[in-house]
Amino acid sequence: MRRDIFQAIADPSRRAILALIAMQAMTPNALAEHFDTTRQAVSKHLRILTECELVSTQQQGREIYYHLQIDKMKEIDRWLQQFRAIWETRFSQLDELLSTTKKIEP
Amino acid sequence: MRRDIFQAIADPSRRAILALIAMQAMTPNALAEHFDTTRQAVSKHLRILTECELVSTQQQGREIYYHLQIDKMKEIDRWLQQFRAIWETRFSQLDELLSTTKKIEP
DNA sequence: TACATTTGCAACCAATTAGTTGCATATTTT
C-alpha cells in the first residue's frame, strides 16, 4: 500500500477533490455532495490523498477540514521539468528554423 | 479499458519508459534490457502508452521504434496550471507581505 | 528455402483498486 502522488492523481475523483479543495478547504460531507458517490468513498480518497501528503487535515469541533498541500503538487511540476526542457528546446529549434528560413527567403 | 494520461503515468515502469524514450526513440527489446521484467511486460506498457497517445511508433524493417509524443505531455502541464496559479499567487502574497514588513520595520 | 530475430496478442494469475454496507467514536444540539 505504498502510494505516491502519481497514483494519487490517477483517479479522476481524486483529481476532482483536489481541484475543489484547491479553491477552499472542505469537510468530507461537503465534498461528497459534489459527487455521485457515498461519503465513505470520498473519505477513502481523502485517506489516500492524506497518506501521500497532498492534503492536510484541520479539526474544528466535530468537523474536519481538508486542505490542499500545494507544495506537494510542485513535485509533479518537478517531474515534468525533464520533459518541459525537451519541448522548450524543440520550440526554440523551430524558432531558429523560422528565422533562418526568413533570412534565406527574400 | 478507457485509459488517460494520468493513469498512464501512474505506473513507475511507464514513467521510466517515458524518460528513456524522451532521450531517444527505442525498440521494445532495447527498452526491456533496461528493466528487470520481460519484453512482453514492456510491450504491454508500450501498448498502454500508445493507446493514450503518449508515444508513437515508427516501423523500420522488423524493428519498431517508439517515440515520445511530447505534445501530449503538455496536457499534464495544462492540468497543473490551475494549481500553479495558486502557488504563484501565494508566492506573490508572501512577496507583498515581506515588502510591507520592510516598510513598517525601520 | 530454411532458420533466426523482432514483435504483438491471447490466456491466465495474483495483487490491488474503487466502491459498497455496517458499525464505533466523538462532538454538538435539544
Added chain:
DNA sequence: AAAATATGCAACTAATTGGTTGCAAATGTA
C-alpha cells in the same frame, strides 16, 4: 442525558492491474 450529526475504520465485492507463459506473424539472414 438523549438524540442528531460528522467522521473514520473494517469487512466484503467486483473490476482492473501488472505480470507471466505460449504462440503466431512478419522481416531479415544463411
